[in-house]
Amino acid sequence: LSDGRLSGLATVNRIKDVAPHDRTTTSVGQLARPIEEVATAAPGDRMADVLVQLQQGDDARLLVLEGVELVGIVSPRDVMRVIELGGLRQPP
Numbered sequence: 001l002s003d004g005r006l007s008g009l010a011t012v013n014r015i016k017d018v019a020p021h022d023r024t025t026t027s028v029g030q031l032a033r034p035i036e037e038v039a040t041a042a043p044g045d046r047m048a049d050v051l052v053q054l055q056q057g058d059d060a061r062l063l064v065l066e067g068v069e070l071v072g073i074v075s076p077r078d079v080m081r082v083i084e085l086g087g088l089r090q091p092p
Contacts (some may be wrong), residue, residue, distance in 0.1 A: 006070050008032030011059045033059055040065050041074070050074060 010032040018026050039057040041050050041064055054062050054076060064072035 005068060006035050006063070006065075008034050009038045009059055009061060009063065011061060013059065035063075038063055042066065043071060051079065054079065 008029065010028045014031045014033065015023070018031055038059065039053040039062040041053065041062055043064055043066055050062055054060065054074065060076050062074040063070055064074060
């Protein structure tokens with residue numbers, strides 16, 4: 001957060017990219033992908049569109065925003081769980 005606003009996304013993969021000897025001096029803000037470069041969706045967006053964005057993003061995360069407020073995060077694991085439970089079946 002920067003001034004109370006979401007400013008970026010830091011993932012475990014991005015942390016792994018920091019050399020071990022630099023981890024004690026690297027801030028989360030330094031390694032976070034700027035919010036302008038992070039895949040985002042609104043709560044009402046179609047899941048098919050969300051899936052496309054997840055495939056295109058480098059961080060394998062999609063932030064769900066309502067205006068400027070973060071209301072959720074979608075990961076590939078979340079999508080797989082929904083598929084396993086049958087929640088993405090095509091309607092008859």
